[in-house]
Amino acid sequence: MIVYLKTNTSTTQIAEMQLHLKQAGFESYLVQQPNICMVPALKDPSIIERFPFISGFKLISTAYQLSSNEYKNETLFEVNGVQVGSNFANIIAGPCSVESEEQIFETAAFLHKNNIKFIRGGAYKPRTSPYSFRGLGKEGLKLLQEAAKQYKLNVVTELMDLSLLDEVMAYSDVIQIGSRNMANFYMLSELGKINKPILLKRGMQAKVNEWLLAADYIMSSGNEKIILCERGIRSFDPMSRNVMDVAVIPLIQSLSHLPIIADPSHGTGDSKLVPIMAKASMVAGANGLMIEIHPNPSEALSDAKQALNFTDFETLLSDLEVLKPAIKKPIDASYSVFI
Ligand code: PEP
Ligand code: MN
Secondary structure: OEEEEOOOOOHHHHHHHHHHHHHOOOOOEEEEOOOEEEOOOOOOHHHOOOOOOEEEEEOOOOOOOOOEOOOOOOOEEEEOOEEEEOOOEEEEEEOOEOOOHHHHHHHHHHHHHOOOOEEEOEOOOOOOOOOOOOOOOHHHHHHHHHHHHHOOOEEEEEOOOHHHHHHHHHHOOEEEEOHHHOOOHHHHHHHOOOOOOEEEEOOOOOOHHHHHHHHHHHHOOOOOOEEEEEOOEOOOOOOOOOEOOOOHHHHHHHHEOOOEEEOHHHHHOOOOOHHHHHHHHHHOOOOEEEEEEOOOHHHOOOOHHHOEOHHHHHHHHHHHHHHHHHOEOOOOOEOOOEO
């Protein structure tokens, strides 16, 4: 249950209510100081009705509470003046890994030329083999931020471990939580305490319920700036890297207020399949795309097979322009800003 509190409620009053709830056996989470307190197990509000600073209650019917669209209709926020969420479609593009000054500056200049507002690039990479290229670390973050500054881009980069939080915070505008960390619940709670948007990728084995509950971990600690990202799920078939779940886009939008973008690069693992799945995702109602690109894909140090070259990426952008009239959220709204 969501408990709404009057704006002038003091921290002492809130603490008193939370103690009362605890004594009655209910954990509570102050989600939006001082207005919203969440008490997931509470079904009957009568035990706290007597507190005069409570302005209302809302019972949420699903296990995931704060990511549910019963909690709110839409999530809308800005990243340095760029709107994210609701009807906005954003493109995030860049290499899998930051590899060199030349590579990242060339990519940033290209994105700027195409009016893209977000650059991606990993500096600490989750690689299956410890013997593969694992990123340039802090040096990579510095290069990424310098290139982004020069070309007025926002940085999206992955946080692999909480020990790197301060460092990644300092060099990024959006923190990516990769597929492998979607279920790192302690990490997710800690990310609820920071004031930076989180791009939460779907775990490669995650059910929709589990993914939304992962978002609840972040939200219940206070951070509501979340972008979900579908990146494909594992299957039995070695023919494709992952199975890209395009249907999950309208499904999530029928369940949650959180924006959802699609990553057809990891979703397919194949640069030949990326453009068509990118278009399919946008037509399915995605709030944006994350695409891996590289100035010279065959030389990429990670995920070479799935990176688009600049020419193919530009073709995709112009195809998306043509598709614009078909690109609508399935429910009601149309896109007011695109790329
Ligand atoms: C990535 O975006 O480079 C990445 C490693 O993604 P995922 O966590 O989806 O595998
Ligand atoms: Mn990658």
